[in-house]
Amino acid sequence: xxxxxxxxxxxxxxxxxxxLGGDLVFLLARANALTLAAANAALAEHGLxxxxxxxxxxxxxxxxxTQRELAEFLRLDPSQVVAxxxxxxxxxxxxxxxDPADRRANVLVATDxxxxxxARAQQAARAVELGLLATVTPEEHERLAGLxxxxxxxx
Amino acid sequence: xxxxxxxxxxxxxxxxxxxLGGDLVFLLARANALTLAAANAALAEHGLxxxxxxxxxxxxxxxxxTQRELAEFLRLDPSQVVAxxxxxxxxxxxxxxxDPADRRANVLVATDxxxxxxARAQQAARAVELGLLATVTPEEHERLAGLxxxxxxxx
DNA sequence: CTCAATGATTGACATTTTCAACGGTTCGTG
DNA sequence: CACGAACCGTTGAAAATGTCAATCATTGAG
Numbered sequence: 001x002x003x004x005x006x007x008x009x010x011x012x013x014x015x016x017x018x019x020l021g022g023d024l025v026f027l028l029a030r031a032n033a034l035t036l037a038a039a040n041a042a043l044a045e046h047g048l049x050x051x052x053x054x055x056x057x058x059x060x061x062x063x064x065x066t067q068r069e070l071a072e073f074l075r076l077d078p079s080q081v082v083a084x085x086x087x088x089x090x091x092x093x094x095x096x097x098x099d100p101a102d103r104r105a106n107v108l109v110a111t112d113x114x115x116x117x118x119a120r121a122q123q124a125a126r127a128v129e130l131g132l133l134a135t136v137t138p139e140e141h142e143r144l145a146g147l148x149x150x151x152x153x154x155x
Numbered sequence: 156x157x158x159x160x161x162x163x164x165x166x167x168x169x170x171x172x173x174x175l176g177g178d179l180v181f182l183l184a185r186a187n188a189l190t191l192a193a194a195n196a197a198l199a200e201h202g203l204x205x206x207x208x209x210x211x212x213x214x215x216x217x218x219x220x221t222q223r224e225l226a227e228f229l230r231l232d233p234s235q236v237v238a239x240x241x242x243x244x245x246x247x248x249x250x251x252x253x254d255p256a257d258r259r260a261n262v263l264v265a266t267d268x269x270x271x272x273x274a275r276a277q278q279a280a281r282a283v284e285l286g287l288l289a290t291v292t293p294e295e296h297e298r299l300a301g302l303x304x305x306x307x308x309x310x
Numbered sequence: 311c312t313c314a315a316t317g318a319t320t321g322a323c324a325t326t327t328t329c330a331a332c333g334g335t336t337c338g339t340g
Numbered sequence: 341c342a343c344g345a346a347c348c349g350t351t352g353a354a355a356a357t358g359t360c361a362a363t364c365a366t367t368g369a370g
Contacts, residue, residue: 031187102316148186
């Protein structure tokens with residue numbers, strides 16, 4: 001019988017070759033899940049997660065973003081940014097400065113300690129990224145980043 | 156003024172060119188967020204979300220996965236699969252069949268109605284994917300999928 | 311000056327994630 | 341065969357995230 005395949009362990013690769021194996025949304029979701037987990041694990045030793053690392057990163061490189069800009073960029077609700085910044089500020093890694101040009105807005109600035117921690121965390125983050133793409137040439141690595149940028153910033 | 160043009164809206168692109176602009180984990184997270192939102196919006200008219208669509212897809216193409224295999228593949232907790240399958244089963248789109256080879260396990264099978272709905276939902280899903288990558292050649296599209304597969308299935 | 315719009319904040323609520331515990335079943339070992 | 345360890349699906353609860361409306365201070369337009 002053609003149909004009576006009875007592979008007792010059908011799961012391992014059968015699913016991978018299913019319709020979803022070519023589904024970009026699914027691949028993105030799964031790649032994101034694994035990648036995020038790896039990043040969180042590596043950042044944990046610095047007391048950070050991917051979220052707080054991102055906020056710290058933007059504060060640390062002098063972009064002086066307002067919380068609203070942070071929210072849009074990270075695709076978070078403004079209220080989540082409040083919590084994130086609260087956490088970093090309590091650890092004296094970033095400071096809220098009211099924007100002199102618009103006193104409603106808070107501009108985020110990293111402290112010395114913040115830049116310091118970020119520098120170390122960034123190394124961990126880079127190591128993770130390289131580890132994840134160890135089987136890939138630098139050219140392909142950059143090509144992937146470029147294509148993801150297209151999806152991440154469609155304008 | 157030395158600082159040419161006090162860009163009162165510094166955020167727009169400054170953040171994009173920051174350290175995070177090259178951060179794979181961040182790009183993946185943001186691309187996933189946008190992509191997932193688009194997919195959910197498109198699937199909503201079929202009463203599905205990306206999650207339930209994925210489950211339905213795997214049930215519909217005859218892989219006969221167990222719930223545990225589903226959980227691993229979709230990177231979900233087994234309890235979440237229960238809820239997902241409950242939802243689809245209540246709508247008579249899939250059925251739980253106890254695996255004759257292992258009566259602990261449930262194997263997922265799509266009903267006729269399930270395959271039918273999936274066929275329609277799949278068109279919507281494909282349209283979304285093509286829309287997201289409209290600015291890209293089919294070769295690059297496939298290259299992106301290939302690279303994401305590397306991240307999604309590291310073995 | 312008045313008023314609509316905006317940034318940050320708070321608090322409430324829904325959804326998702328994560329975990330521990332449980333009954334039913336399988337399987338290896340004695 | 342009997343035992344116990346490991347495993348599947350299920351349940352329920354706790355923690356983390358996501359979403360939304362309301363509020364205060366401030367801005368900018370008319």
